[in-house]
Amino acid sequence: MSRHAFDDAIALTAQSDGTWLGHTSPAYANMVGPFGGIMAAQMLQAVLQHPQRLGDPVALTVNFAAALADGSFTVQARPARTNRSTQHWMIEVLQQGQTVLTATAFTALRRDTWGADEHTMPAVPRPLDAPLPERAGRVEWINRYEMRFVEGDFPAAWDGRDHGISRTRLWVRDNPPRPLDFASLTALSDVFFPRIWRRRASPVPIGTVSMTVYFHADVARLRDVGAGYLLGQAQAQAFHRGYFDQTAQLWSEAGALLVTTHQIVYYKE
Amino acid sequence: MSRHAFDDAIALTAQSDGTWLGHTSPAYANMVGPFGGIMAAQMLQAVLQHPQRLGDPVALTVNFAAALADGSFTVQARPARTNRSTQHWMIEVLQQGQTVLTATAFTALRRDTWGADEHTMPAVPRPLDAPLPERAGRVEWINRYEMRFVEGDFPAAWDGRDHGISRTRLWVRDNPPRPLDFASLTALSDVFFPRIWRRRASPVPIGTVSMTVYFHADVARLRDVGAGYLLGQAQAQAFHRGYFDQTAQLWSEAGALLVTTHQIVYYKE
Numbered sequence: 112m113s114r115h116a117f118d119d120a121i122a123l124t125a126q127s128d129g130t131w132l133g134h135t136s137p138a139y140a141n142m143v144g145p146f147g148g149i150m151a152a153q154m155l156q157a158v159l160q161h162p163q164r165l166g167d168p169v170a171l172t173v174n175f176a177a178a179l180a181d182g183s184f185t186v187q188a189r190p191a192r193t194n195r196s197t198q199h200w201m202i203e204v205l206q207q208g209q210t211v212l213t214a215t216a217f218t219a220l221r222r223d224t225w226g227a228d229e230h231t232m233p234a235v236p237r238p239l240d241a242p243l244p245e246r247a248g249r250v251e252w253i254n255r256y257e258m259r260f261v262e263g264d265f266p267a268a269w270d271g272r273d274h275g276i277s278r279t280r281l282w283v284r285d286n287p288p289r290p291l292d293f294a295s296l297t298a299l300s301d302v303f304f305p306r307i308w309r310r311r312a313s314p315v316p317i318g319t320v321s322m323t324v325y326f327h328a329d330v331a332r333l334r335d336v337g338a339g340y341l342l343g344q345a346q347a348q349a350f351h352r353g354y355f356d357q358t359a360q361l362w363s364e365a366g367a368l369l370v371t372t373h374q375i376v377y378y379k380e
Numbered sequence: 381m382s383r384h385a386f387d388d389a390i391a392l393t394a395q396s397d398g399t400w401l402g403h404t405s406p407a408y409a410n411m412v413g414p415f416g417g418i419m420a421a422q423m424l425q426a427v428l429q430h431p432q433r434l435g436d437p438v439a440l441t442v443n444f445a446a447a448l449a450d451g452s453f454t455v456q457a458r459p460a461r462t463n464r465s466t467q468h469w470m471i472e473v474l475q476q477g478q479t480v481l482t483a484t485a486f487t488a489l490r491r492d493t494w495g496a497d498e499h500t501m502p503a504v505p506r507p508l509d510a511p512l513p514e515r516a517g518r519v520e521w522i523n524r525y526e527m528r529f530v531e532g533d534f535p536a537a538w539d540g541r542d543h544g545i546s547r548t549r550l551w552v553r554d555n556p557p558r559p560l561d562f563a564s565l566t567a568l569s570d571v572f573f574p575r576i577w578r579r580r581a582s583p584v585p586i587g588t589v590s591m592t593v594y595f596h597a598d599v600a601r602l603r604d605v606g607a608g609y610l611l612g613q614a615q616a617q618a619f620h621r622g623y624f625d626q627t628a629q630l631w632s633e634a635g636a637l638l639v640t641t642h643q644i645v646y647y648k649e
């Protein structure tokens with residue numbers, strides 16, 4: 112059996128100087144360069160594979176500093192601070208000696224405590240009652256995800272009207288299905304198409320500048336999900352002078368809140 | 381006229397090696413170490429004062445890696461990538477050669493575009509119709525802010541019940557009033573008491589681990605606010621095995637969304 116395209120895409124090779132060598136993957140190509148989610152996953156992967164890593168991911172912020180060229184790149188991951196049960200990471204991706212991505216990550220050993228999901232899953236049709244899109248994605252990475260929209264699909268017409276709301280809800284999983292882990296959950300956090308395309312029904316040029324993922328899922332919750340569907344919800348809060356934000360959630364089909372995530376995105380008009 | 385305590389607290393002195401020297405400030409003391417918002421403001425300040433800085437802040441992520449000791453500290457701010465109209469920063473705060481905070485920031489020259497605030501300000505009483513707390517803050521930094529709660533004040537009784545919702549809404553500004561700027565807006569983004577204290581009415585030990593601020597305010601919007609009140613709203617989305625998140629917004633009294641901000645917070649039970 113061949114390896115899943117996701118595992119190929121996030122593969123890193125250890126270098127003798129402690130850095131990692133990665134490469135862009137045609138299977139996750141975006142309009143220009145790779146799908147941001149796959150780069151975010153790969154930066155987390157550099158932490159997950161690191162021999163000094165303590166605990167599991169709780170927070171990750173990735174900054175997209177420049178367009179990545181197709182080909183290889185170097186990932187530097189450094190534990191900036193290690194405490195008894197927590198660890199802070201600084202990460203940088205370089206091509207031709209130039210920084211193209213920066214990131215920080217936080218890992219921790221979790222303890223059992225009281226807990227609750229305050230942002231509960233909205234009532235939506237079940238995954239198999241939501242239609243599969245008939246079209247193939249305009250960019251290759253879209254085809255690596257099974258997306259079943261229940262609200263706020265791509266606009267039926269790019270009419271440039273202000274639709275007043277940017278919210279999207281969809282069932283989503285890897286295509287073909289793959290058991291969920293921290294890396295794939297990171298990539299899934301970036302699966303939403305740009306909110307301004309929804310709000311304005313206008314496919315203006317955009318680019319994510321910074322993205323933060325908070326992991327409420329631990330290993331047990333990931334195991335419970337397996338290769339199942341996640342419900343994703345995303346909405347913008349503000350669009351102002353070239354930048355809009357997006358706030359998003361990912362729940363398991365059973366209703367466990369796995370991730371809350373945010374990003375700020377450049378847009379051009 | 382003496383300088384505002386906030387300006388004293390965020391003051392940085394340039395060092396010959398390109399780093400900055402800062403010091404903790406008793407006026408913004410927290411239970412242990414300084415108020416996180418003042419440290420976040422100071423890290424942004426190192427970017428704002430940097431001779432190579434391009435544009436105004438759009439995004440900031442601060443990671444609280446260790447307890448800061450009272451006294452001086454060193455701030456290193458480095459432009460990791462400078463593009464035509466945008467810039468990515470990596471920032472680190474050290475004490476005794478050890479990393480205590482890490483951060484990334486993104487600055488940009490903004491262009492005029494279509495814009496909208498999708499998350500509109502909730503209907504609440506006006507600032508002067510909301511009561512001033514009668515008590516002084518249990519920690520010193522609380523006294524540096526005028527806080528007028530309109531919903532979700534500190535629990536009247538620490539009864540340990542699950543109140544089912546963690547939302548707080550309050551009018552807030554510096555005390556004494558001070559014209560809003562990017563640094564003070566950053567500190568104000570961390571002004572909310574821990575959501576678990578509200579949800580559970582239990583003052584368990586907590587600590588912010590990572591905080592992200594997206595600035596929708598530009599210089600013109602800051603000028604419009606002046607020393608006026610901001611409406612702040614904060615709510616948790618999930619509490620799970622030692623960490624909860626918080627999503628928050630700050631609007632001007634006129635209803636402009638100035639900041640959307642998020643944090644993930646450690647809690648102990």
